[in-house]
Amino acid sequence: MTERARWCRFGVMKVLELQLPEQTASKLQEAAEGLSVSPEQLSILSIEEKLAQLEEDFRRSAEYALQKNADLYRRLA
Numbered sequence: 001m002t003e004r005a006r007w008c009r010f011g012v013m014k015v016l017e018l019q020l021p022e023q024t025a026s027k028l029q030e031a032a033e034g035l036s037v038s039p040e041q042l043s044i045l046s047i048e049e050k051l052a053q054l055e056e057d058f059r060r061s062a063e064y065a066l067q068k069n070a071d072l073y074r075r076l077a
Contacts, residue, residue: 020028025039032042066073 028039028042032039035042037045
């Protein structure tokens with residue numbers, strides 16, 4: 001994977017070049033065509049969605065741990 005930066009109206013954006021297996025690239029192209037978007041747009045949306053999900057999963061896990069150990073935390077305080 002190589003990286004480089006480019007300017008756009010929103011500021012600096014990084015350009016990432018990914019090497020995908022042929023089968024994955026074909027699936028990406030087909031899915032993008034089915035949604036009438038470019039493969040790049042579909043990739044960006046998919047990455048953003050996955051990152052948001054990871055953040056939500058972490059938030060839920062942290063909240064669960066805090067609730068589960070609330071009594072212990074009170075005793076230690």
